[in-house]
Amino acid sequence: MKNLRYTSIDGNSPAYLGLLGFFGLFLLAAFVAFVNMEHEGHWITGMNNQIVWGMPHVFAIFLIVAASGALNVASIASVFGKKLYKPLSRLSAVLAVALLAGGLAVLVLDLGRADRLIVAMTYYNFKSIFAWNIILYNGFFLIVGLYLWTMLDWQVEKYARVAGTAAFIWRLILTTGTGSIFGFLVSRQAYDSALLAPMFVILSFSFGLAIFMLVMFAAFKWTGRPLGDLVVNRLKNLLGVFVAATFYFSAVYHLTNLYMTKKHGIESFILLDGGIYTQLFWWGQIVIGTLLPLLLVYCPRPSKHRFAIGLAAVLVILGGMANLYVIIIGGQAYPIPLLPAEFEYSSTFFDGVVAGYSPSKWEIMLGLGGVALSLFIVAFALKIFRLLPDDLSDNLVSSKS
Amino acid sequence: MAILLWSLSLSAASDFRGPSRDANGNVVPTPKGEQCIRPTDEIRRTHPELLLHKRDLTMHQGIRTKDASLKECINCHVTPDSSGKVARAGEPGFFCSSCHQSVSVKLDCFECHSDRPESADGERLRQTSPHSSGTPLVDRLLSLSNNPKAVSQQKVR
Amino acid sequence: MNSETPIDQYRRRLLGGSVAALAGLTLAPGVFLQTVQARPADEPVSDRNRWGLLIDTNKCADGCNRCVTACNEENGLKPMHGPTTDPQWIRIVKVKSKSTGYQFQMPVMCQHCEHPPCVDVCPTGASFKRADGIVLVDRHICIGCRYCMMACPYKARSLVHETLTDQKPYMPRGKGTVESCTLCVHKVDRGDGTTACAEACPEQAILFGDLNDSGSEISRRLEQYGGRQLRADLGLNTGVRYQGF
Structure with a gap:
């Protein structure tokens, strides 16, 4: 790996400024949505007393989960010593921080009392996994920030492996924590499972890598830097493994539930007769998010094309959003039983019926704003830091790895 | 600190004898009671801490003594002015607002807490007061219905 | 001086x-x-008491919802933007057995658990249980994250979805915070010894009392006839008990 040089981008071209402006429009829309939601209250959204977490949470959790996964490339280089990925570590770490910032922004701006963020930082209930997550998120910023420093500054480079290992362990704990937000909920049949924690770790691997690959393609292409097939093929194979692993966890989760009679209701709701949730599960998560990407990355013919690999990454992201929508919103839509399974219910408060939810434009604007914020941060970081190697063609990277 | 200086400079602004004016010239309502729970200069400095402390005691331990209870503050300090009008929280003539607006310290107590005394008198006031919520943001920005002056005129006549 | x-x-x-x-x-x-x-006004609540309700579904008259209207009146809950977002602290749930066809109705509200999931999950500690067993939301530190609503097995909690005015002086409520049945804590602290729903029930189907006091009527009736908890499988030891089914 000789003559590896990292450079920042000029960031003065109309295309670059246009890109920032494009993200800026989404940020503006998200700000309008936030102000309106905060001013009017949450009644203007699709969320209500039955579906208490809605579209903003799908976006937020997707971004937060993807954040820790985006760090994978750096971890593989520093922790597992794969030199091939080393040149991409900086981008990986910056993307991780940016995605987390975007996700947290959405989460925080959706709060009923977003003005009380300081309360969330000063009052802690240590039995709450949510409170632990706040600590884990803040710690992630700190640790990945330090890690990035060890990569950017040759004087502290010797600590890169320590920092990388710490960041790797931290991100595993972080995603375990995020999965446990749902796993620790005893009340709802879709949650209440320890399996959700490792499942979220695997989800993070696949979402994060998919986003990383797209950002990498765009960054190399738009700045005219060569990107060899060697590293791309390794990453696409890795993506295939993660997608398959996601499917495995999902299969185990549903098979376990299918074995328990008391969970037959929720399972038939998700798998058979849940309307939009069933559609999203089979078409979104399984077909778009699992089967098609696997075909694209493993079939010999399409997997040779950059476009097919990029498409696979896009499909993984879409399937991932569908997956989280089913977990988060489908899990709430299915009614909670008050008494043993023999009884059925009705009330003025939607007991015993599937709760309705249609996301409002405000929620979608806020969610897309989080995505835009993440990408804006990455684009801006490319200008101020030297994150990208000049050249990543095969002859340069293959000499040592 | 700003609050402290400001309140010290205002030593003679209000006693319990009659209507007084704050630094902005707004009439401060005359309290019902004869004596505040603390001397005037002390309560001006310490009321945030007193209220915060009491808030936690009441909320978590069910201690409902009258001392430093926000409800009691309202019962005593929210009274009609000479024209019989009772200002709502946020309006210049409201007891808390008169100072808080001057020092630009935002109050969110009355987003939840009633700004009316809990007496039968308060019930009557509550019923006759205008209901200003529920208007969509855009409407409110376009019209001036949120303008305190507009509200007070509407209320007098 | x-x-x-x-x-x-x-x-x-x-x-x-x-x-x-x-x-x-x-x-x-x-x-x-x-x-x-x-209990004097300056004495903290203690775990000598554990307040609870006993609901007799045999007495709960079909079609009646006087407890609900009484709760709304007492606590100042008003219809705002429709049933999906309006808060409901107490609701009448109609129950039917799928196998036998047996039907009854029962009021469901915050069950005031001994081990409340809402308290466990609350990141700031805004959701808390008083020493006397009443589960409350400290709205001063509630950030409106709604995790407690996700965690509650009884759907007892509501978010205030809009700006409120003219709240009751004894029951502060406001936009963006979560709320639920307080077991009429203001009445309990005043020494009324009952709740608005219990007072309003024409059939006396709701009984308020001290579960820790073996001499109280609620304890005696529970001892005599037993009582069941909603979602007893979760082991939350609720303060609200049901009889009659």
Whole structure:
């Protein structure tokens, strides 16, 4: 790996400024949505007393989960010593921080009392996994920030492996924590499972890598830097493994539930007769998010094309959003039983019926704003830091790895 | 600190004898009671801490003594002015607002807490007061219905 | 100037009565007054009491929802933007057995669990349980994350979805915070010994009382006829018990 040089981008071209402006429009829309939601209250959204977490949470959790996964490339280089990925570590770490910032922004701006963020930082209930997550998120910023420093500054480079290992362990704990937000909920049949924690770790691997690959393609292409097939093929194979692993966890989760009679209701709701949730599960998560990407990355013919690999990454992201929508919103839509399974219910408060939810434009604007914020941060970081190697063609990277 | 200086400079602004004016010239309502729970200069400095402390005691331990209870503050300090009008929280003539607006310290107590005394008198006031919520943001920005002056005129006549 | 200012005298007046009452209580340790109303205003609540409700579904008359309207009136809950977002602290749930066709209705509200999931999950500690078993939301530190609503097995909690005005002085409520049945804590603290729903029920199907006091009517009736908890499988040990089905 000789003559590896990292450079920042000029960031003065109309295309670059246009890109920032494009993200800026989404940020503006998200700000309008936030102000309106905060001013009017949450009644203007699709969320209500039955579906208490809605579209903003799908976006937020997707971004937060993807954040820790985006760090994978750096971890593989520093922790597992794969030199091939080393040149991409900086981008990986910056993307991780940016995605987390975007996700947290959405989460925080959706709060009923977003003005009380300081309360969330000063009052802690240590039995709450949510409170632990706040600590884990803040710690992630700190640790990945330090890690990035060890990569950017040759004087502290010797600590890169320590920092990388710490960041790797931290991100595993972080995603375990995020999965446990749902796993620790005893009340709802879709949650209440320890399996959700490792499942979220695997989800993070696949979402994060998919986003990383797209950002990498765009960054190399738009700045005219060569990107060899060697590293791309390794990453696409890795993506295939993660997608398959996601499917495995999902299969185990549903098979376990299918074995328990008391969970037959929720399972038939998700798998058979849940309307939009069933559609999203089979078409979104399984077909778009699992089967098609696997075909694209493993079939010999399409997997040779950059476009097919990029498409696979896009499909993984879409399937991932569908997956989280089913977990988060489908899990709430299915009614909670008050008494043993023999009884059925009705009330003025939607007991015993599937709760309705249609996301409002405000929620979608806020969610897309989080995505835009993440990408804006990455684009801006490319200008101020030297994150990208000049050249990543095969002859340069293959000499040592 | 700003609050402290400001309140010290205002030593003679209000006693319990009659209507007084704050630094902005707004009439401060005359309290019902004869004596505040603390001397005037002390309560001006310490009321945030007193209220915060009491808030936690009441909320978590069910201690409902009258001392430093926000409800009691309202019962005593929210009274009609000479024209019989009772200002709502946020309006210049409201007891808390008169100072808080001057020092630009935002109050969110009355987003939840009633700004009316809990007496039968308060019930009557509550019923006759205008209901200003529920208007969509855009409407409110376009019209001036949120303008305190507009509200007070509407209320007098 | 004398150190004994009028303010000190005033403060003493505020506290005076209650000090005597406190002394009266401590004179007889172990023997507690049946009329728990005696808790003075300046004495913290304690785990000597555990407030709860006993609901007899046999008495709960079909189609009646007087407890619901009484709760709304007492706590100032008003219809706002429709049933999906309006808060409901208590609701009537109609239940039917799928196998036998047996039907009944019951009021469901916050069950005031001994081990409340809402308290476990709350990141700031805004959701908390008082020493006397009443589960409340400290709205001052509630950030409106709604995790407690996700965690509650009884759907007992509501978010305030819009700006409110003219709240009851004893029941502050506001936009962006989560709320639920307080077991009429203001009435309990005042010594009313009942709740708005219990008072309003024409059939006396709702009984308020102290589960820790073996002599209380609620304890005696539970001892005699038993009672069941909603979602007893979760082991939350609810303060609201049901009889009749």
